Amino acid sequence: xxxxxxxxxxxxxxxxxxxxxxxxxxxxxxxxLPLNTSKGVTTLSDLKKGKLTLMYxxxxxxxxxxxxxxxxxxxxFKEMTPxxxxxxxxxxxxxxxERDTLERLKEYAGYFHPKIISVxxxxxxxxxxxRFFGVVFMKVPLxxxxxxxxxxxxxxxxxxxxxxxxxxxxxxxxNKTVMLALLRKMLTEIK
Amino acid sequence: xxxxxxxxxxxxxxxxxxxxxxxxKNATIRLPPPGSNTTAMFMTIANNDNVDRAxxxxxxxxxxxxxxxxxxxxxxxxxxxxxxxxxxxxxETTTLKPGGLHVMIFNLKRPLQENEAVEVKLELDHQEKxxxxxxxxxxx
Numbered sequence: 359x360x361x362x363x364x365x366x367x368x369x370x371x372x373x374x375x376x377x378x379x380x381x382x383x384x385x386x387x388x389x390x391l392p393l394n395t396s397k398g399v400t401t402l403s404d405l406k407k408g409k410l411t412l413m414y415x416x417x418x419x420x421x422x423x424x425x426x427x428x429x430x431x432x433x434x435f436k437e438m439t440p441x442x443x444x445x446x447x448x449x450x451x452x453x454x455x456e457r458d459t460l461e462r463l464k465e466y467a468g469y470f471h472p473k474i475i476s477v478x479x480x481x482x483x484x485x486x487x488x489r490f491f492g493v494v495f496m497k498v499p500l501x502x503x504x505x506x507x508x509x510x511x512x513x514x515x516x517x518x519x520x521x522x523x524x525x526x527x528x529x530x531x532x533n534k535t536v537m538l539a540l541l542r543k544m545l546t547e548i549k
Numbered sequence: 550x551x552x553x554x555x556x557x558x559x560x561x562x563x564x565x566x567x568x569x570x571x572x573x574k575n576a577t578i579r580l581p582p583p584g585s586n587t588t589a590m591f592m593t594i595a596n597n598d599n600v601d602r603a604x605x606x607x608x609x610x611x612x613x614x615x616x617x618x619x620x621x622x623x624x625x626x627x628x629x630x631x632x633x634x635x636x637x638x639x640x641e642t643t644t645l646k647p648g649g650l651h652v653m654i655f656n657l658k659r660p661l662q663e664n665e666a667v668e669v670k671l672e673l674d675h676q677e678k679x680x681x682x683x684x685x686x687x688x689x
Contacts, residue, residue, distance in 0.1 A: 419655075421589040422620055422647050423627045425582060429688060466584030494626050503631040504614040504655045505587075510628035530625070531648070 388490045389522060391483065395449070396464035396476040406520055410544055411447040412528070413516040415493050417454035418466055419505060423513045423530060425470075431515070432470035434537045443473055445545055451477045453484065453495045453509045491516055491524070519548055569679060570598035571637065573671070576683035578654065580663050588661070589618075590652040590669070590683055591645045596637040604635040606672040607652050614655035615669075620648055634674065647689055661685045 389403040405411060414431070416424035428450065435443060450467045452458050455478055463476035479487065488495055495511040513530035528540060576592040596602050607615035620629045635650055637643050645651050661667065666682040673679070 418585050419587045421579075421587055421618070421629070421653055422651065425579065426647055426689075428582075433688075462584035464584075466582045469582040469584070498628070498630075500631055502633075503616055505616075505631070505653070508629050510626055512625050513622070513627045514625055530622070530627070 386486050386490060388487050391479075391487065394460060394478050396460060396467065402518075402522075405447050405449075406518060406522060408520050409445050409447050410520070410541070410548055411449065411518040413449045413451055413491065413518070415451045415453050415488065415495060415511055415516075417452055417509050417511075418458045418462060419454070420509070420511075423511075427513065427515065427530065428467065428470040428474065430532070430534055430537060431474065433534045434541065435471045435473050437534070437538055438541070442542070442545060445548070446473070446541065448474050449477050450474050451479075451484075451487075453488075453511055455480055455484065517544065569677060571596055571602060571673060571677065571679060573679060573681050576669065576681050577686045577689060578661065578667055578683045579689050580661055580685050580687045581657065586655070586657045588654050588657065589647075590615075590654060591647065591689065592652075592681075592683070593642055593644045594635075594637055595642040596639055599639050601639050602637040603674040604637060604671060605633075605674050607669060608672070609667065609669040611659065611661070611667055612654050612657050616653045616655070617650070618653045619650050622648065637673075663687050 389406075390401055392399050393401060402411070412431075414424075414427055416427070431448060435446075435448075438446075448471075450463065452463055458478065460476060460478040463478060467474040467476045484495075493512045493516065495509055497507050498510055499507045514527035516527050517525040519525055525544065528537060532540070572595040574593045574595070576590065578590045579588050581588040590607075594604065604617065607617070609615065617632050617635050618629055619632050620627060631653070632650075635643065635645070643650070663685055665685045667685060669681050669683050671679045671681065
């Protein structure tokens with residue numbers, strides 16, 4: 359009997375707590391968060407107006423996924439018209455603020471395409487920001503490596519409509535031709 | 550002139566490898582973007598011997614920090630781990646490529662130039678050492 363009461367109380371406590379936590383998360387608004395970018399301080403609300411916003415999350419010591427993706431994105435953008443590019447934002451959101459600086463991020467991202475905007479934010483902001491967009495990242499210590507630690511991270515390109523709706527992401531490994539077709543299709547759909 | 554040099558270098562490295570049963574092909578280093586002094590090297594390694602071998606160490610004048618790494622993709626999440634060695638199974642070809650096994654190069658001592666041939670030394674588990682040239686490429 360006592361057991362039943364205890365477990366009921368425990369269950370209720372869990373329900374109340376999860377309610378409180380969920381509530382807190384739904385109140386979080388990444389769109390009004392001031393973003394420190396290579397083009398100055400701005401917000402997603404301002405950026406997304408009338409545009410398709412693409413976001414990729416990575417870091418500077420990332421040897422493979424990040425340069426591969428940014429290189430394909432750069433090559434795709436080179437095929438697009440200025441009018442098309444005008445309708446697109448591309449944000450490279452840094453997942454390693456402890457090691458990377460906005461200055462170096464700007465140099466890095468600009469190399470792939472001047473259109474790519476680097477975004478740097480402290481870890482405390484990065485946590486809710488990535489969680490909101492369903493992006494996973496994790497700092498993993500590496501034993502016997504000069505790297506010290508690496509960041510495991512989601513590799514898809516997140517796509518957001520001008521009204522802030524999350525569209526199907528662009529998968530890692532998508533080639534230039536497919537990416538170009540996808541972006542052009544999405545551009546016609548947001549008109 | 551540059552082409553002659555590269556051809557010479559390639560034939561030279563091919564000559565040094567002729568005696569080995571381990572054959573390295575298409576060794577390339579990704580040209581690191583500015584702002585990054587970390588990069589990766591890829592290649593195919595054919596083990597034409599009838600015993601299993603392993604690649605244990607890489608070194609070269611461009612850095613003091615070469616490491617063997619492996620990438621894995623799981624549920625859309627990319628992870629990378631250093632590995633102590635890369636197994637080279639007998640009579641098989643092992644490919645080091647983007648998204649899989651690769652050599653990480655940290656703390657480059659100097660900027661690399663596109664298309665330059667970089668000297669790299671590979672050490673295998675049976676004491677064999679191979680000197681190769683890896684070509685720096687922008688797009689891999």
